[in-house]
Amino acid sequence: MSKKIGILTSGGDCAGLNAVIRAAVHRSHLLGWEIYGIKDGTHGLLVDPPQYKKLDPNDFDGNIMRRGGTVLGTTNKGNPFAFPMPDGTLKDRSGEIIDNFKKIGLEAVITIGGDGSFAILRKLAQQGGINMVGVPKTIDNDIGCTEASVGFDTAVAVATEALDRLQPTAASHDRVMVLEVMGRDAGHIALTAGIAGGADVILIPEIPYSLESVNKKIKSVMESGRNFALVVVSEAVKTEGGEKYEVEYTDGQKRYGGIGNYIGAKITEATGSETRVTNLGHVQRGSPPTYNDRLIASAFGVRAVDLIAEGKYDRMVAWKNRSVVDVPIEEAIAAYQDVQPDDTLVHTARALGISLGDNDKVK
Numbered sequence: 001m002s003k004k005i006g007i008l009t010s011g012g013d014c015a016g017l018n019a020v021i022r023a024a025v026h027r028s029h030l031l032g033w034e035i036y037g038i039k040d041g042t043h044g045l046l047v048d049p050p051q052y053k054k055l056d057p058n059d060f061d062g063n064i065m066r067r068g069g070t071v072l073g074t075t076n077k078g079n080p081f082a083f084p085m086p087d088g089t090l091k092d093r094s095g096e097i098i099d100n101f102k103k104i105g106l107e108a109v110i111t112i113g114g115d116g117s118f119a120i121l122r123k124l125a126q127q128g129g130i131n132m133v134g135v136p137k138t139i140d141n142d143i144g145c146t147e148a149s150v151g152f153d154t155a156v157a158v159a160t161e162a163l164d165r166l167q168p169t170a171a172s173h174d175r176v177m178v179l180e181v182m183g184r185d186a187g188h189i190a191l192t193a194g195i196a197g198g199a200d201v202i203l204i205p206e207i208p209y210s211l212e213s214v215n216k217k218i219k220s221v222m223e224s225g226r227n228f229a230l231v232v233v234s235e236a237v238k239t240e241g242g243e244k245y246e247v248e249y250t251d252g253q254k255r256y257g258g259i260g261n262y263i264g265a266k267i268t269e270a271t272g273s274e275t276r277v278t279n280l281g282h283v284q285r286g287s288p289p290t291y292n293d294r295l296i297a298s299a300f301g302v303r304a305v306d307l308i309a310e311g312k313y314d315r316m317v318a319w320k321n322r323s324v325v326d327v328p329i330e331e332a333i334a335a336y337q338d339v340q341p342d343d344t345l346v347h348t349a350r351a352l353g354i355s356l357g358d359n360d361k362v363k
């Protein structure tokens, strides 16, 4: 039976979003359904007229998969339940979104988001009786109940390549190179890229560090005869005294950023090494997706449509044991996934002699 479904991207962009959209478009077409792309996350439903368009499989050939970003646009601002108005007040605009969704006549919607987006979108879906399925995406890789989220693999590849590119300069100039990476409160990007990129020190928010330990490692590297060292710092790492490094943006929201400069300065101060700091920033989000992100995104997009065909809603597609499965969205939101002390990669890093800034005992 023909259906009319919607798809939107929400939260920060990342590599692989277009591959999800492409897969959902082709799978819907094969089932004889119409699929509509909603512009700019839920913001497309907060304007008059609502911003959406029918997605044609002819516009979604393989080339679109190579592109970073999202052809639908997205937003990580403006919670519809407390939407910032021009007069400075906050207004509940959830009803407008639900009304517009119903006006378009969509039977279900695929939302591609992270845990923050899912919490808001699920509340909207419940309030409006909207059939929703979720596709996990985030470079932070912090969504629970899935072994992979779209965008993480690419972010790690970019961070690893950054280390590959910093190393020659570090070695040529006898320097310590500090690389600050994103990840919000989870250290997955730093830990994964740090191991893959041959870092000497990896600092993540989940493992408290001491500057003494970091500097001891840098000194021991230099004493071993090597003239350079590589340090990876995750953005949510705090100062040794526990202060967060944040930047306040024009919208008043604070985001992490800048801890790399603090760590770099402290290393120079204690070791006398010449240190340079690179803050990788949004470069981690915008590059063409890796093959792995393209594959996961494609499998997720297909399965999301299949879930709608099966009438299974309020679920998130997930990656488990080399397959796509689906889990209740509620469980995925609740099961926030940061780096655990017994993580295989924590043990791997320590066993490789990489300092995590604590006492670095290998069990």
Ligand code: F6P
Pocket (backbone or CB within 6 Å): 012, 076, 138, 139, 140, 182, 183, 184, 235, 255, 256, 285
């Ligand atoms: O959640 C993805 C992420 O890139 C985080 O790693 C980072 O802290 C944040 O978004 C940056 O947000 P913005 O794009 O608003 O600067």
